Amino acid sequence: MKRFDRFLVIGFIGFSLLGLLTVIIIYDLINLIEKMNYFLNDNAKFFQILLYYWYDLPATMGLLLPVGFALGVFLVMGRLIRSNELIPLLASGVNIYRIFAVFFTVSVTVAALSFFEVEYVSTLARTKFVNHKTEVIEGRKASSDRVRSRIYYISEKGRIYFIRQLRISDSTARDWMIWELGEEHEINRTIKVPFARYTLDGEWMGEGVEIHDFSKPDVEFTRDNRRVMEEIHETPQELGVRSKEIAEMQIGELRRYIRRMELAGSNVTEELVEYHFRFSSPVIVIIVTMIALGAASLLRKGNITLGIGLGLLLSFLFWGALQASRAFGYAGALPPWLAAWLPNFLFTGALIALIVKVKS
Numbered sequence: 001m002k003r004f005d006r007f008l009v010i011g012f013i014g015f016s017l018l019g020l021l022t023v024i025i026i027y028d029l030i031n032l033i034e035k036m037n038y039f040l041n042d043n044a045k046f047f048q049i050l051l052y053y054w055y056d057l058p059a060t061m062g063l064l065l066p067v068g069f070a071l072g073v074f075l076v077m078g079r080l081i082r083s084n085e086l087i088p089l090l091a092s093g094v095n096i097y098r099i100f101a102v103f104f105t106v107s108v109t110v111a112a113l114s115f116f117e118v119e120y121v122s123t124l125a126r127t128k129f130v131n132h133k134t135e136v137i138e139g140r141k142a143s144s145d146r147v148r149s150r151i152y153y154i155s156e157k158g159r160i161y162f163i164r165q166l167r168i169s170d171s172t173a174r175d176w177m178i179w180e181l182g183e184e185h186e187i188n189r190t191i192k193v194p195f196a197r198y199t200l201d202g203e204w205m206g207e208g209v210e211i212h213d214f215s216k217p218d219v220e221f222t223r224d225n226r227r228v229m230e231e232i233h234e235t236p237q238e239l240g241v242r243s244k245e246i247a248e249m250q251i252g253e254l255r256r257y258i259r260r261m262e263l264a265g266s267n268v269t270e271e272l273v274e275y276h277f278r279f280s281s282p283v284i285v286i287i288v289t290m291i292a293l294g295a296a297s298l299l300r301k302g303n304i305t306l307g308i309g310l311g312l313l314l315s316f317l318f319w320g321a322l323q324a325s326r327a328f329g330y331a332g333a334l335p336p337w338l339a340a341w342l343p344n345f346l347f348t349g350a351l352i353a354l355i356v357k358v359k360s
Contacts, residue, residue, distance in 0.1 A: 032053075290351050
């Protein structure tokens with residue numbers, strides 16, 4: 001790596017981190033003011049509020065990362081132009097695209113890191129955030145005997161469970177209703193289990209089990225006083241765990257969740273949109289960085305104030321396009337994959353036009 005490349009990389013990363021830190025602080029301060037009444041009503045302590053924003057930090061970083069990098073580009077390029085370093089460099093024969101390549105390489109690396117950060121850090125932090133919010137801030141802790149009521153659950157096979165009461169402490173369940181669906185999502189069988197216990201052999205033993213089979217011309221009804229529930233493969237702990245939000249799921253978990261929901265006949269449009277956004281979101285860093293770079297190269301006097309304004313404007317325009325596209329995807333007006341990638345396609349077109357403008 002040449003000395004000038006190192007200078008660009010260090011300056012770009014440094015200013016981007018500074019810009020990211022600045023917008024995160026501003027974002028969290030505004031959020032704190034909005035939520036102050038919420039914290040006061042729950043008598044939250046200072047350290048609890050601090051942890052609230054600490055666990056939320058990875059998600060906030062993912063949201064504002066493109067903003068930080070757009071600001072970093074304008075700050076670096078503004079300094080080069082203002083100090084009259086860029087024009088002599090270009091006059092000496094250095095191609096402008098050679099400079100662009102440095103920023104592109106850094107942004108691609110950061111995009112790859114952000115993908116793994118969401119997969120392995122942000123999802124886990126989100127779980128801690130939700131638990132901290134509900135259990136510590138709001139004080140809604142689980143009862144000592146770990147009783148959960150009115151559980152809805154979709155199994156790996158697409159069966160739908162409703163459990164009126166589940167006691168994890170002694171592995172028992174009461175008033176368990178199971179619906180088995182056919183290929184057209186019609187009900188093939190219903191299984192009513194007034195009482196079930198999870199045995200040491202890893203099986204659910206049901207008592208007073210009633211089965212209605214609708215898959216045959218004549219509805220069949222059977223009743224067993226005691227029966228091994230071969231249809232149930234989940235443990236009490238799996239059934240009793242709090243259902244994760246989409247933001248808490250890794251890609252593999254989200255894919256399996258979508259599959260289970262599809263088998264149960266549920267509408268998974270929103271989940272599919274978010275699944276595709278997991279892959280399209282990291283690319284935003286690259287596109288915003290390169291658009292900011294093209295716009296910064298057109299600044300003749302290296303006006304940093306103007307550059308910061310352009311960086312913020314560009315980032316929020318992209319954010320607005322993302323939210324609009326997501327809304328169209330949720331509504332089914334766009335296919336889920338297109339809803340996730342459309343803003344990238346549109347701004348890539350703007351990027352190409354800007355690159356041509358810079359070259360000319």
